[in-house]
Amino acid sequence: MTFTLNRRGLALAALAGAALAGTAKAEGTSAADLVRLSRQRRDPDVVLPVWPGTPPGGEGLAVKDLVIDHGPVGGPPDRSADGVAMPTLAFFRSASPGPRATILVIPGGGYTNVWFDKEGYEIARWLNTTGVHAAVLTYRLPAEGWKNGPDVPLQDAQRAMRLLRHKAKAWAVDGGRIGIIGFSAGGHLAASLLTRHDAAVYSAVDEADTLPAGPQLACLAYPVISMDESLTHAGSRQHLLGNAPTAAQVTAYSPDQTVRAGTCPTFLFHAADDGAVPVGNSLAMFQALRRQNVATEMHIFESGGHGFALREIPGRPAEPWPELYHRWLGRHGFV
Structure with a gap:
């Protein structure tokens, strides 16, 4: 059974399923399309270093970039960044003309690595089929020795949002329609950006840093939210x-504890049987957003486990999430 939650409360998605079955699906959301996208090897149009020089807190640090390919021979690419010396922003341009809405895509990896194919490039390519530009952030990992380690991923995410606005003219980005989507630990980073986009976590390095870092829309996909031991993903927290x-750190780095009024509309989805990141993380964030009267929609799927992204949903309960998300983007003027 699949449950759908929105601002009007809780409803069985089985009822919505009948309505969905009778309507046209967005381009790129059929099972065949998703399989095709997972095997596509289209490279980004631009890959931009997030920082013009050494990233904040990296002076004298000997971190090396390391990419590991986990994919089988002949299968879809499945790479992770297991060491990140210089974070990057990989921009995928939609074929649609004119300034376009743009989504910053933040892959997961438990803050030990960044799975930039499955939860990054594939998501960006799919977003392009809907007429939306996308940019995939490969961010630094907090346990690699950087000064102010817990804030290192947020430094990169804030800077990435500012770069998208700074590059708006060159990349045909509509600066008033920039959103985020984050998966797993990337969902924690997206939620942190959602609630702490104006936190002073680094000193300005150039004119891009005069621009705002807040998104206009957010999507949190099976996100790590809480740092409380009773609910968290232990690896991400560690x-x-x-x-x-400390108790103060647990609170400060749990986005459900830092939601403010005026937070942008947010879409969440999760599988009820997620054995890695308990579904209670999404439930806690949903309730926190509701308490602040933030426009919020959530979908809980009966099964699907963790980390399904796009490539693992055909024929499974979570298969509708791209279509549901696409419709939500449309209601908010992004497509």
């Missing part, structure tokens, strides 16, 4: 905050 975080 790599972000270490083995013995």
Whole structure:
């Protein structure tokens, strides 16, 4: 059974399923399309370093970029960045003309690596089929020795949003329609950007840093939210905050505890049987957003486990999420 939550409350998605079955699907959301996209090897149009020089807190640090390909021979690419010395922004341009809405895509990896194919490039290519530009952020990992380690991913995410606005004319980005989507630990980073986009976590390095870092829309996909031991993903918490975080750190780095009025509309989805990141993380964020009267929609799928992204949903309960998300983007003027 699949549950759908929105601002009007809780409804069985089985009822919505009948309505969905009788309507046209967005381009790129059929099972065949999703399989095709997972095997596509189209490279980004632009790959831009996030920082013009050494990233904040990296002076004297000997971190090396390391990419590992986990994919089988002949199968879809499945790479992760297991060391990130210089974060990058990989821009995928939609074929649609004129300034377009743009989504910053933040892959997951438990803050130990960044799975930029499955939860990054594939998502960007699909977004392009809907007429939306996309940019995939490969961010630094907090446990690699950077100064102010817990804020390192947020530094990169804030800077990436500012770069998208700074490059608006060159990349045909509509600066008033920039959203985010984050998966798993990338969902934690997206939620942190959602609630702390104006936190002073680094000193300005150029004129791009005069621009705002806040998104206009957010999507959190099976996200890590809470740093509380009773709910968190243990690996994400350990790599972000270490083995013995203080109570103040647990609160400060739990986005459900830092939601403010005026937060942008947010879309969440999760599988009820997620064995890695408990579904209670999405539930906690949904309730926190509702308490602040933020426009919020959530979909809980009966099964699907963790990390399904696009390539693992055909024929499974979570298969509708791209279509549901696409419709939500449309209601908010992004497509």
